[in-house]
Amino acid sequence: MQNSKALFSPIREKRTFERVSAKIKRLILDGVLKPGDHLPSEIELARQFDVSRQTLREALRILELTGFITVQKGGSGGPLIQDTLMNSISNLYLDAFQMEKITIEELTVVRCDIEKSMLNHVIDKSVEADFAALEANLIEASRKIEDNQPAIHENIEFHNLLAKASKNSVYPVVVGSIAAATRDLLTRLIDETLSEKGFSEYDENMVNTKVAVVSHKAILAAIRKRDKKTAVQLLEQHLHEVGNRLKKLAK
Amino acid sequence: MQNSKALFSPIREKRTFERVSAKIKRLILDGVLKPGDHLPSEIELARQFDVSRQTLREALRILELTGFITVQKGGSGGPLIQDTLMNSISNLYLDAFQMEKITIEELTVVRCDIEKSMLNHVIDKSVEADFAALEANLIEASRKIEDNQPAIHENIEFHNLLAKASKNSVYPVVVGSIAAATRDLLTRLIDETLSEKGFSEYDENMVNTKVAVVSHKAILAAIRKRDKKTAVQLLEQHLHEVGNRLKKLAK
DNA sequence: TCACATTTGTCCGTATGTATC
DNA sequence: AGATACATACGGACAAATGTG
Numbered sequence: 001m002q003n004s005k006a007l008f009s010p011i012r013e014k015r016t017f018e019r020v021s022a023k024i025k026r027l028i029l030d031g032v033l034k035p036g037d038h039l040p041s042e043i044e045l046a047r048q049f050d051v052s053r054q055t056l057r058e059a060l061r062i063l064e065l066t067g068f069i070t071v072q073k074g075g076s077g078g079p080l081i082q083d084t085l086m087n088s089i090s091n092l093y094l095d096a097f098q099m100e101k102i103t104i105e106e107l108t109v110v111r112c113d114i115e116k117s118m119l120n121h122v123i124d125k126s127v128e129a130d131f132a133a134l135e136a137n138l139i140e141a142s143r144k145i146e147d148n149q150p151a152i153h154e155n156i157e158f159h160n161l162l163a164k165a166s167k168n169s170v171y172p173v174v175v176g177s178i179a180a181a182t183r184d185l186l187t188r189l190i191d192e193t194l195s196e197k198g199f200s201e202y203d204e205n206m207v208n209t210k211v212a213v214v215s216h217k218a219i220l221a222a223i224r225k226r227d228k229k230t231a232v233q234l235l236e237q238h239l240h241e242v243g244n245r246l247k248k249l250a251k
Numbered sequence: 252m253q254n255s256k257a258l259f260s261p262i263r264e265k266r267t268f269e270r271v272s273a274k275i276k277r278l279i280l281d282g283v284l285k286p287g288d289h290l291p292s293e294i295e296l297a298r299q300f301d302v303s304r305q306t307l308r309e310a311l312r313i314l315e316l317t318g319f320i321t322v323q324k325g326g327s328g329g330p331l332i333q334d335t336l337m338n339s340i341s342n343l344y345l346d347a348f349q350m351e352k353i354t355i356e357e358l359t360v361v362r363c364d365i366e367k368s369m370l371n372h373v374i375d376k377s378v379e380a381d382f383a384a385l386e387a388n389l390i391e392a393s394r395k396i397e398d399n400q401p402a403i404h405e406n407i408e409f410h411n412l413l414a415k416a417s418k419n420s421v422y423p424v425v426v427g428s429i430a431a432a433t434r435d436l437l438t439r440l441i442d443e444t445l446s447e448k449g450f451s452e453y454d455e456n457m458v459n460t461k462v463a464v465v466s467h468k469a470i471l472a473a474i475r476k477r478d479k480k481t482a483v484q485l486l487e488q489h490l491h492e493v494g495n496r497l498k499k500l501a502k
Numbered sequence: 503t504c505a506c507a508t509t510t511g512t513c514c515g516t517a518t519g520t521a522t523c
Numbered sequence: 524a525g526a527t528a529c530a531t532a533c534g535g536a537c538a539a540a541t542g543t544g
Contacts, residue, residue, distance in 0.1 A: 074521025325541025
């Protein structure tokens with residue numbers, strides 16, 4: 001199926017906007033155009049490629065969604081080369097998860113599996129700077145709790161920081177996507193049930209937030225000691241707690 | 252960051268084509284529009300959303316690139332809803348690879364980690380029907396090899412079937428996308444080296460295909476025996492071979 | 503086989519809102 | 524505050540491709 005296309009291929013003449021976007025993309029990949037550079041305006045680009053504005057705009061949409069450029073309007077605005085490609089992958093994962101109608105249980109299981117594997121790399125590869133970042137995250141989370149605010153964002157960020165500490169650029173994408181999908185699914189469920197249960201849930205959320213931070217602290221301590229067995233065990237326990245909490249919220 | 256946007260938000264009014272594409276996307280995600288369905292024509296859609304055709308086309312470009320739809324010209328053509336986003340994710344991985352945001356090694360490591368975890372679920376949850384599907388895949392692959400054709404598609408499909416056998420719908424998405432990325436990477440690298448070095452490489456590729464099928468057979472046998480240790484070990488070895496082959500082709 | 507209707511692909515001109523200087 | 528530069532959006536038009544009768 002695919003290989004027949006790969007072997008003979010060019011049967012289908014590509015559309016103009018595809019050729020334009022491919023051309024610009026190649027300039028970026030070859031390093032001729034670098035992140036931070038401004039592209040000429042739409043009008044100027046259309047003129048140089050000798051295509052209409054509409055065609056050029058469709059090419060820009062492709063580059064924008066793929067994560068190669070962003071577009072700013074207004075004076076001295078225009079297409080700006082930027083590298084948000086890894087974010088684009090995460091967004092697509094989010095769509096793909098939503099498309100498969102997956103459950104929170106399934107997400108939790110896979111998340112637990114993957115983060116456990118990742119943690120092994122973290123313990124092998126992490127350096128002092130990673131510890132510092134994780135430490136700062138925990139301090140910020142504690143501060144928020146002192147102020148009686150749920151540190152939801154910080155708690156998610158902790159896992160993203162772990163992913164970065166694995167020194168493997170694929171892990172942040174995969175782990176981040178699953179975390180985002182979990183959060184997305186959860187907020188949707190909460191929106192549905194909030195009108196019924198009201199704010200009685202609020203205190204419970206604060207308790208859960210605190211528990212999570214305590215777990216995170218213990219995990220970081222184990223990582224610092226390069227104690228794989230304990231770290232993995234703590235992480236597994238932590239993620240199962242999170243999973244159970246989510247399940248309770250879901251119904 | 253995110254929560255500030257969630258709390259106050261609407262500062263930046265989204266562009267029209269973004270709202271249109273989001274609307275259609277939601278209809279697909281909610282199951283109102285299903286894979287295989289035809290969307291109305293551009294003109295009709297533009298009329299219903301009360302936007303210009305240019306705006307609508309930009310929305311369609313987004314949906315097309317994201318993998319939600321394909322577009323066909325001509326009579327009884329139009330936007331057609333698709334059922335998988337795998338190829339889109341795979342394409343982004345390829346871009347990330349070309350941008351040197353990720354390496355072959357990193358992708359291989361993560362794939363290996365994830366598929367190993369997945370395999371544990373497969374051994375716990377797989378039933379006779381899964382074995383039959385895997386068996387059929389191996390037979391088809393062998394047949395192609397008999398015909399002196401590389402069974403690249405079948406070899407990737409083996410991993411997708413494994414993912415399905417885990418009975419967790421998250422795994423097919425994650426594993427499928429990474430497997431598709433390695434497949435595309437592989438075919439591209441083969442195409443490149445083939446044009447340079449000629450047909451001497453062809454035989455080597457056939458050998459590698461055969462080796463992969465042999466590995467798959469061994470893995471399936473271990474799964475049938477519910478022998479986790481052997482199965483995981485074989486899978487790890489197999490995926491490392493694939494990774495090494497990619498690395499060799501890359502340089 | 504051939505003509506026809508449908509639909510995408512592409513172009514042009516124009517108007518409007520918005521950010522920058 | 525005003526002028527400029529830019530993306531955004533609209534409408535109309537024709538060409539090219541493709542399935543159908």
